[in-house]
Amino acid sequence: MKHFKINVGRKKLTSEYIQSKQDFDMVLKRLQTTSASPWNFIWPYGIGTIASVILIVGIYWFYFSEDKTAQKHGLPLTECLLSDHTQEIFEETDARFYIQTLSQTEQIQTYAFEKSQQIDVSTKSKKKVITAIKQEQQPNQPVVIELEDKTEIQPVLMDTTKLSEVIDADQQSVSFPTISGIHSGNIQWEEFEEGSIEVNEDLTICAFSIQYTSRRGDKTVSVTGHQIPSDVIFDLRNIGLDQKVFITNVIANNSKGERSRLVSMELNLKFSN
Amino acid sequence: MNVNPLYHHTSTHLKEELEWIQRAKSNPEDFAPLYRKYHEQIFRYIYQRMNDEETAFDITSQVFLKAIRKIHTYEFRGFPFASWLYRIAKSELYQSFRDNKTDRIVNIDSVQIAEFIEEFDQDESEENKQRLIASLAKMKEEDMQLIELRFFEHRSFREIGDILEITENNAKVKCFRSLKKLKQIFINTPVL
Numbered sequence: 001m002k003h004f005k006i007n008v009g010r011k012k013l014t015s016e017y018i019q020s021k022q023d024f025d026m027v028l029k030r031l032q033t034t035s036a037s038p039w040n041f042i043w044p045y046g047i048g049t050i051a052s053v054i055l056i057v058g059i060y061w062f063y064f065s066e067d068k069t070a071q072k073h074g075l076p077l078t079e080c081l082l083s084d085h086t087q088e089i090f091e092e093t094d095a096r097f098y099i100q101t102l103s104q105t106e107q108i109q110t111y112a113f114e115k116s117q118q119i120d121v122s123t124k125s126k127k128k129v130i131t132a133i134k135q136e137q138q139p140n141q142p143v144v145i146e147l148e149d150k151t152e153i154q155p156v157l158m159d160t161t162k163l164s165e166v167i168d169a170d171q172q173s174v175s176f177p178t179i180s181g182i183h184s185g186n187i188q189w190e191e192f193e194e195g196s197i198e199v200n201e202d203l204t205i206c207a208f209s210i211q212y213t214s215r216r217g218d219k220t221v222s223v224t225g226h227q228i229p230s231d232v233i234f235d236l237r238n239i240g241l242d243q244k245v246f247i248t249n250v251i252a253n254n255s256k257g258e259r260s261r262l263v264s265m266e267l268n269l270k271f272s273n
Numbered sequence: 274m275n276v277n278p279l280y281h282h283t284s285t286h287l288k289e290e291l292e293w294i295q296r297a298k299s300n301p302e303d304f305a306p307l308y309r310k311y312h313e314q315i316f317r318y319i320y321q322r323m324n325d326e327e328t329a330f331d332i333t334s335q336v337f338l339k340a341i342r343k344i345h346t347y348e349f350r351g352f353p354f355a356s357w358l359y360r361i362a363k364s365e366l367y368q369s370f371r372d373n374k375t376d377r378i379v380n381i382d383s384v385q386i387a388e389f390i391e392e393f394d395q396d397e398s399e400e401n402k403q404r405l406i407a408s409l410a411k412m413k414e415e416d417m418q419l420i421e422l423r424f425f426e427h428r429s430f431r432e433i434g435d436i437l438e439i440t441e442n443n444a445k446v447k448c449f450r451s452l453k454k455l456k457q458i459f460i461n462t463p464v465l
Contacts, residue, residue: 003377003410003411003412003413003414003417004376004377004378004379004409004410004412004417005324005376005377005378005379005410006378006379006381006406006409006410007324007378007379007380007381008381008382008383008386008406009382009383010380010382013317013320013326015313018312018313018316018317019312019313021316021330022308022309022312023334024304024305024308024309024337026334027308027334027337027338027341028301028302028341030334030338031301031338031341031342034338
């Protein structure tokens with residue numbers, strides 16, 4: 001297979017001839033022409049410039065789209081977003097709702113708000129402003145509210161007109177939630193791990209919050225149903241140390257569909273006997 | 274074997290050249306003495322590997338244009354300035370082959386053909402000349418570069434090493450391996 005074309009005995013050019021072809025001025029002229037080309041100046045910055053423009057337009061579009069929603073409703077941004085996304089729920093119940101912080105580093109807090117009411121979500125560290133509300137695609141999934149510092153909070157939307165604390169003395173014995181029969185105090189890991197939150201026959205646990213310490217710090221998880229989630233079990237097993245676990249906002253339904261908030265649980269989780 | 278006198282400088286010449294380079298870094302017009310000094314050998318290097326004279330002059334200009342643009346990056350690290358220019362020339366030359374889809378040419382004269390045939394202990398017959406030409410055409414690019422630099426252009430191993438960015442010893446070893454390969458191809462090529 002041939003890779004080259006071979007020339008034999010081509011006439012050699014003399015040094016005088018080659019020197020006569022020297023033209024340094026032409027090289028300088030080409031240098032000036034190519035240096036003056038705007039493209040030569042722009043291209044090294046081209047990619048960076050295009051990326052920056054896309055980023056700026058993206059950020060502008062993101063915030064501008066929120067502003068447009070606010071303008072459409074003629075309302076301040078925060079109020080507009082809240083009322084916009086909670087409209088359907090309000091129409092159904094027209095009642096008070098609770099909003100609960102899910103920050104991993106701060107204590108759980110509950111705030112009540114009503115239709116068209118603008119709320120300020122405050123945590124221990126500082127007052128926070130709601131910037132966005134993300135609603136999951138499935139209708140029964142929780143709404144997540146994003147604060148200006150990107151902390152996500154999950155509103156616990158409940159019809160408070162039907163909510164009653166079941167803590168009177170007569171019902172206390174039957175309305176205390178338990179895991180493996182334990183409401184408060186020491187509980188062995190094996191009992192906790194396999195257990196779910198139970199209550200008397202007439203009530204069904206439908207939601208609760210659990211607070212514990214994971215390797216990444218204090219954590220609060222809102223749960224739908226009565227089962228301790230597997231990722232919580234994983235976190236607790238991973239840390240593997242005795243610790244206090246709080247189960248709060250335990251919400252139960254009775255056979256008539258009425259909701260009750262049960263007494264919170266305070267468990268001393270024991271990994272060793 | 275002759276060596277390229279422009280490549281192997283005395284310390285006085287080297288010092289003078291470094292001064293030109295320093296001046297050219299701040300003013301492109303001061304590149305002129307370097308251009309005058311190296312224009313012919315860079316042109317010959319390029320023209321040796323192609324057919325069209327005008328294109329060879331044009332690529333030579335392009336080499337110096339690029340050298341002026343990049344002179345601020347040049348640092349003397351024991352290699353002559355010429356080796357830096359040859360590397361640019363090599364890059365521009367192969368870019369031209371790709372852009373213009375032109376054939377890579379190998380230029381050889383009858384004296385060089387005779388030297389190779391003698392090296393291979395063969396008769397200087399017309400058949401053997403044709404066999405050698407056919408053998409050269411079958412060489413790989415890497416081997417042909419070494420054959421050209423050493424046996425056609427009579428460059429020292431040090432200069433070959435600088436141009437190809439390999440050590441002098443490595444250049445020596447590779448040149449002889451390439452020659453051996455050419456001989457093998459020559460032996461295996463039937464008489465036409």
